[in-house]
Amino acid sequence: MRRSLTIFVFLVLAALLGGSLAAGAATPNDTTCRKVVKSTKSPSQADLLKYSACRFDMLDARVAALAPVGNPPAPNPPVPSSEPKPSATPTPTSPPSTTSPGPTGSGDMPTAGSTGVPSGTTLTAYSGPATITTPGTVIDGKRITSCIVVKADDVTIRNSLIQSKGCFFNVLSENGSTGLQLVDVEIDGQGNGSGDSAVNGAGYTCLRCDVHGTIDGFKVGSNVVIQDSYIHDLVGTSDSHNDGIQVLAGKHIKIQHNSILIGLKSATSGILVKADFGAISDLVIERNLLAGGAWTLYAGSEEGNGGDGPATGVTVKNNQFSTRYFSKGGAFGPLTDTLQSYAVAGNVWADGPGKGTAVS
Template identity: 55%
Template sequence: MTSSTSPWRTPAPNQVDRPRTPVSEVAARRTTIVLALALLLGLVAALSPWSSTSAEARSTVLGNITPATASFSDGDSVTVGMKFRATATGSVTGVKFYKGSQNTGRHVGALYSSRGQLLARATFTSESGSGWQSVVFDDPVDVRRGGSYTVATFMPEGHYAVTSPYAWPDAGVAVLGLAGTYNYGSDLEFPSSSYGRSNYFVDVIFQASDSTGGSGPTTPAPTTPAPTTPAPTTPAPTTPAPTTPAPTTPSSGFPSEATTGVPAGTALSAYTGPSTITKDGTVIDAKKITTCLVIKADDVTIKNSLLQSGGCFFNVLSDEGNTGLTLTDVEIDGQGNNGSDSAVNGGGYTCLRCDVHGTVDGFKAQTNVVIRDSYIHDLATGNDAHNDGIQTLGTTNLKILHNKIVIAGSATSAIILSTNAADQIRNVQIDGNLLGGGAYTVYGGYDGPAVAGKVSNISITNNRFTTVIFPRSGAFGPITTADAPVVVTGNTWYDGPNAGGSVS
C-alpha cells in the first residue's frame, strides 16, 4: 500500500528517517512470504464461489470472498476504502469491511463523493470477532449511474485485510469496484491514495432503483428471446437511453438460458451506432446488434442486448489496451459460423450473465478479465474447429466464477490455460463453475518444468463436473496439466455414479 508520492512521516524512536506508508518497505519484505503463500494456497478459500442466494451479495462488489491476509499490522491508524462506479441508478445503504481477529477498536464506515465530500457515516456495532462486518447508514444515499464514489472504514489500531495484487476492476451486479484506497490519520479521512493493485476489503452495500433496471429482489427472472434473422443496417451514431428491467441472480443452481442473456420483457431496437467505439463511457442498452464491435475506449458498457451476426471473426474485440468494458445481460449468437474465432477477444473486460453460443470459441481472455454467472454452450463445429469455452494464451489476472460451460464432444475443452503458447499465466481463479465436455474438460496450465517460470497463483477450486457429454466429464478425464504449483481442491462430481464425490 506504499505510494511513490506518499509524504514523509516523523519516525518513531526506533526508526530511521524514511517515507512512512501503509505498507512500508520493511513491512512489505516481512510479509512477502506470507502473501506469496496466501496467494498460492490461501486463495483457495479466499475466492469462494460467487453467492447467488444473498440479496446483500447481489448488491456488493466482493460478495463473501476473503482476503489473502486477514489482519495486516501497519502500526498507525488508517482509513482504507474502495473506489467504485455505480452501473445503475440507486442508493448506497451501508458499508462492509472484512475483519481479522487482531483488528480491534471502534470502526467507522463512510461514503464519499469522487471529490472527497463526506456523504454518510456510521459506527459499526455488535461486531463479531472476525469475518465480514456490516453497518447501515441512517438514511440511504442516492447515487447516479456512472458516478464514482468511495466507501471507507477507519481502522484505529492500524490493522486491515489485504490482497495484493488484486484483479481490479471487479464487477458486482450494479457496481464496479475500481481500486483499493487509503489515507493515514487519527480519525476517519477520505482515502485518496492507492498502492499498486491492492484490495483492502472494504465494500459497498448498494440497492439499485427498480426504475433504472437495478437488481432488486422483485425484478423478474430473465428469459432469452428467440433469435431472428437480422436485417442489415448501416451504422450511424446514436445515443441510446432506454430503461429496461434487470434480472435477479438465480437463487440456486447454475446459469442457464433462463438466467443469462437479455432479460424478459426487454424491447430491443436496432443498433445503428458505430462498429468501432472510440468514446469513453459509451453505453449501449437494449439493442439488437448485427455488426462486429471493436472497442477502442475505456469504460464502455453493453447491456440488455443481443449481438447476433454470423459474419464476425470476433463479435466483440477489446485488445487495444482499453479497460473497463462491461457486458451485462448480453446474448452473443454467432449463428454457427465455423469460420469465426470467439464471441469476445481481448483484455480489460467483464462479462456478467452472458449467454454465448454459435461461435467457435466462447471467450479469448487476456489480462484483467472477469467472466461470471454466464452460460457458454453449443459452440460452432466443423471445418476442424478447435473449440474452447474459455481460452487464454497469456494473462496476469483472470477470474472464471460460477459459470456453466458445457462443450460438445468434438470440442477441445471447457477451459484451457495454454501455457506453451503464453509468455506467462498468473493470478487465475477458476471457482464454482459447472463444467463438462472436451478432450480434457480443464487444461490447468502446468505441464512440467519447462513452463514452471511462466505459471503462478492458479487455483481450480469448488467446481462441479458433469457427465452429460462423457462419463468422465471429458473424453479423457476432467482435469489435466494441473500439478503443483496449480492449486486443485474442492472439485466434485455434479452427477453420474460418483455424484458428490471428489474429482481427482
C-alpha cells in the same frame, strides 16, 4: 481452437496482450516445430502460421495418445439457435432461447433463463459505430448486427443481443482499452464456422452473458472477469478444436460461477490454460459447471510456445464436472495439467454415479 483461420487469432491475441510475435517465435520450447521458422529474428507470417499449426498438431497427438477408459458415450450434437434472423427495424422482443437443454444436477448454475437479455426487454436496432472510440459509451437495449471493436475505456454494453454474422470476433476489446462491461448480453454467432470467438482481448468483464454459435466462447487476456455466464452450443467443423474459454497469456483473471457445456466431438476443453503467448498468473477458476472436451479443464502446467513456463498463482476450487457428454467429464478425464503449487480443492462430480464425490 481452430487451425487455419483460427490460428491467426492466436497471433492477433499475442499483439493484443502486448506480446512480441518475433520474440515468441525466437524462443519456442519445441525444436521440431522451431525448424519450420526460417528466421527467428524476423519470422514471416507464413512461418508463424506453420509454427502454430505444428504446435497444435503436437497437442492433438498428445491428446490422442491418451486412451479413454471404457467407451464414453458420443457427445450430443450442437442444437442450432431458434432465434430468427435479425431485422433492421426496431423490434420489441424477449431474449431468444435455444433448444439445448440447460444444466442438470447443478443447483443454481447459470442457464439460458438466467443469462442474456432479461425477459421483457424491448430491443431496438443499434445504429451506432461498430468501432467504439468514445470513453464511457453506453449501449443499452439494442440488437447489434455488426462486429464490435472497443478502442476506448469504460464502455458498457448491457441488456442487448449481439447477433452479428460472419465476425472473426463478435466483440474485440483492443489492447490498452480497459473497463469494458458486457452485462446481461446474449452473443449469438449464428453458427459461424469461419470465425473465432464471441469475445476476445483484455480488460473486460462479462456478467450473465449467454454465448453460443461461435467456434470458441472467450479468448482471455489480462484483467478479465467472466462470471454467472452460460457458454454452450458452440460450432464444430472438420478442423476446429473448440474451447469454452481459452487463456494463452495474462494476469488477474477470474472465471467464476459459469456453466460451460461443450458437447462437440471437435472440442478440446471447457477451459484451456496454456502460456503460448506470455506468462499467466493470478488465475481463479471456481464454482463453475463444466462438461465436454478431450479433458474438460487444462489448468496450465504446460509450458507455452514462448518458454514462459507454467501458469502461477492458479486456483481451481469448488467446480462441478458433469458426465452429460462423457462418462469421465471429458473424453479422457475432467481435469489435467495441475501442479502441487496450484490451489486445487473442492471439485466434485455434478451428476452420474459419483455425484457429489471428489474429482481427482
